[in-house]
Amino acid sequence: MSEAARQPTASEPSRDDDDDDDDSEQLPEKEPSKDDDGDEEVTTGGPTLPPELLAEAKAAFAMFSDGGGRMNVRHLYTALRAVGVDATDEDVITVVDEYDPNGRGHITVNQWTASVARRWAEDGARRRRFRAMLVAGDPTSTGQVTVDHVRAVLKEFDPKLLTAADANEMVASMDFAGLGMVDYDEFMDTMVRPAPLDATISYDYP
Structure with a gap:
């Protein structure tokens, strides 16, 4: 049988198989869903809290969190008051709209400290x-x-x-x-x- 007519054996991948392998390697990785419960890092570049105020904000978060690194948004009003913010319903809505747009019902400690830092700066x-x-x-x-x-x-x-x-x-x-x-x-x-x-x-x- 001539070389041109020879079919690939089972141990030899065909040219089509090679192409499929290349395509699979180039597929983009799945982006994490915004609904994931992981501790999402907030974007950098925003206002930050001085160390002593950061500790105060984290202490307030611990007081109202569920122990698993999350705080129910229903506690936002009281938590903001605990760090000295004369919170209004509008303040709570602003935090929820920014950090919980999909309605998961909670925010992470990073999101909490970022929201407090922004209010502190404003x-x-x-x-x-x-x-x-x-x-x-x-x-x-x-x-x-x-x-x-x-x-x-x-x-x-x-x-x-x-x-x-x-x-x-x-x-x-x-x-x-x-x-x-x-x-x-x-x-x-x-x-x-x-x-x-x-x-x-x-x-x-x-």
């Missing part, structure tokens, strides 16, 4: 912006601003936070000498309560 920025707005009324750097300026800042910063009457009473309580002036650093320390994560703008006023 609220810290809000606090700095609020102080900068106060300082803008003190062009000669005396450390004081008029009560009218403080009222205007309160109204501009978050008009829904305080009523006009509340703002007036709040500012009046800081005008100790009755001269119509307020020390803005003292105002920040007294009326703008820093949360344990040194962040949330909230006013210690009934």
Whole structure:
């Protein structure tokens, strides 16, 4: 039998078999499903927590987790409050939308610390912006601003936070000498309560 007509034996793979083997080797690996219960690493590049605050956030996670590295999203509101975030329903929805879009019902410790770090950074920025707005009324750097300026800042910063009457009473309580002036650093320390994560703008006023 000539070489051209000879058929491959059982021990010799045909050319078609070789092609199939090559194709199988080039198939992409299966991507992990987002529904997998593994501890998904969060993307890098976002805000991070200082070591002591990271430890606080992880302690809160441990308090509300199931012991298996996951926390039910139903505990998010209470857990956020535990780390000093004046959480709202909107805050909880934001975390769930970002880290549990498929409705698994839980988040991992990495996702939790990332969400706390983001809120910490955002609220810290809000606090700095609020102080900068106060300082803008003190062009000669005396450390004081008029009560009218403080009222205007309160109204501009978050008009829904305080009523006009509340703002007036709040500012009046800081005008100790009755001269119509307020020390803005003292105002920040007294009326703008820093949360344990040194962040949330909230006013210690009934």
